[in-house]
Amino acid sequence: MNFLDYAPAPESAAILNLRDEYGLFINGEFVPGNGESFTTISPATEKHIATVSCANEQDVDTAVVAARRAYEKTWSRMSGADRGKYLFRIARLVQERARELAVAESLDNGKPIKESRDVDIPLVAAWFFYYAGWADKLEYAGMGPNPRSLGVAAQVIPWNFPLLMLAWKIAPALAAGNTVVLKPAETTPLTALLFAEILQQADLPAGVVNIVTGAGSTGSALVNHADVNKVAFTGSTAVGRQIARSTAGTSKKLTLELGGKGANIVFDDAPIDQAVEGIVNGIFFNQGQVCCAGSRLLVQESIHDDVVERLKARLSTLRVGDPLDKNTDVGAINSASQLGRMRELSDIGEQEGSERWSPACNLPSEGFWFPPTIFTNVSTSHRIARDEIFGPVLSVLTFRTPAEAIAKANNTPYGLSAGIWTDKGSRILAVADKLRAGVVWANTFNKFDPASPFGGYKESGYGREGGKQGMHAYLAPTASKGVNR
């Protein structure tokens, strides 16, 4: 141990008061599911956390029926002001139980506690607080007078930001007057179930929010249920395509937040040290398991060597390890299958001729771990420059002119995010105009806010979450002719 080493500072899991088994949350109560129960584990230790019920088709139907009843009898008839008050209550309860939720999130997902504590959970509260205020102001959402809710929303969310994705889905849906059946990811159901307890504490009317845990078949049963009016999905582009196919020809309104292969463009006049921090944040935040990650670094040729050298120096200071330790920068990979994909694509990167580098780090023997990794000498045709790796793996490419940077950045079927690093304001504006991406960060990266719309171009999906545009996803104009966004 030298003077730079930190002593372990783990957050205690004793704050959690977990049950051994969790049922499905339907109509305000936990009920056993009819599918085969599964366990959720800590990806950092592979230790069992809790046993969770699995919803089969029949359970999903029960949940949709409960949501429909709550919609018809309660929620759609309630004043916007009262709907808002429930959402404000939820926001406050999340703030009050923030520490507990952060620990549960890091335990179940493997993300560092400093992220769940300082990013995920505060944003969850912010999301409910923001949309709470919309509930009685719908006529200002830009959909004309008296926009109406859609009905029952089927929502399927991923495992990378479990509670935050839940908030992105549930808050605007309820504010608009819809009721919800939500399926959390199979590997990260824990915080959604704690959230169900929060809903009980908030006295939210039964059936307004239902949470059905399970795997892909549960999600499929949910989005294909005949009595849902809205489908919102965040996850892989492959599953997004399936949902777009299966909802074709129906009146279900669809929003899809899918994959990405974000370009982070660094010009030669950028503040390099800040850019290096931004690059690190762009691809190693949440172990790179972020759909809008800056997984392709496009660096101007003249500063390539300097940037890579400083990047390597910075990576050598990252602490990889126990997600519950307050000093951890990079936590565990969420699951064995994700780890397998990272390993496979990284091996392909080497085989295709890219140069692989990782800092020396001692990875724990238990659990799922992948070291922060940089590939240099990457060409646009390499799979690590084209496929979404969804891990802490950065592909470094170079460019000479702004036009080349733009062409390379847009050379992907995805279009979710991009970053621009330069000290020249006019260049930021010109480049941002040309990038085919739904979110562009200039001299920053991976910033999120409930007031800021988020979502993709092209095969990164459609619809927006966040802001006024996020309300449009859950509303229809009163004089319903045709389709609205």
Added chain:
Amino acid sequence: MSRLAVPKTYKLYVGGKFIRSESGRVYEVATTKGSFSVSSVNAAKASRKDARDAVVAARAAVSGWSGTTGYNRGQVLYRIAEILDGRRAQFAEEIAAFEGVSVSTATAQVDEAIDLWVWYAGWADKYVQVAGNGNAVSGPFFNLSVPEPTGVVAVIAPQGAGVPGSLLGFVRAVAPVLVSGNTAVVIPSERAPLAALSLGEVFATSDVPAGVVNILSGSPAEIAPWLAAHADVNALDLLGAGELEWVDLQIAAADTLKRVLPPEQGPDAGAPSLDRITFFTETKTVWHTKGLL
């Protein structure tokens, strides 16, 4: 003895050129009423390759058209109205003869189409203000959301003759697509394609850049599947696809996650709305860092 008329050859409009189908195919379109110069004409019948060529032309035109200012696009769209206004009689005659309506009904349709170009022209420099917004985020950032054109849009224009009619139906479908800077590949009414094909001449003389609108007369059932599945098409407007196997088209479009508008029926099909403009846009949100003073 009366003068012998010189009838027009009705050709496809692709990449700013009036071309025959590469397949060499035509189909006969007969008058149903009125005093047209001839009793029937042969319209070009587009093929799969014509459709692909049209997508190439439309893609090539995206950067120029979407790069113009809203003011400029508005003036070009307004000029379409001006030129069309000068050719009211020709369009009324074509519509009356091939849709089987009176000249006054046909004229009313032409007038409504002209006025609709004017209405949409006025949106070109305003839809960004109405659909975009500044976002007050919690941090030192200037954050702005703006709608941008999605790219190439494939359109199946209303097919039925009658209300809203072949010209008005075409304009209702195409004008909102163009407002934001998208380019279009359009399949007009199969039974009454002539007004749309003649409108190509209006585009060609209204400063609409080549490739911005491409018109493929022929069988929508035959061509639409290729457009729905084409990887370089960003969005699909099924407005006039109600009588086709449109669910299959939507399923084909899912492979490349195209934005899809479903069919509409009746006289209000494709009624003017801001939503028809914004549906074919993408919201881009840019976070600008504020520095320390």
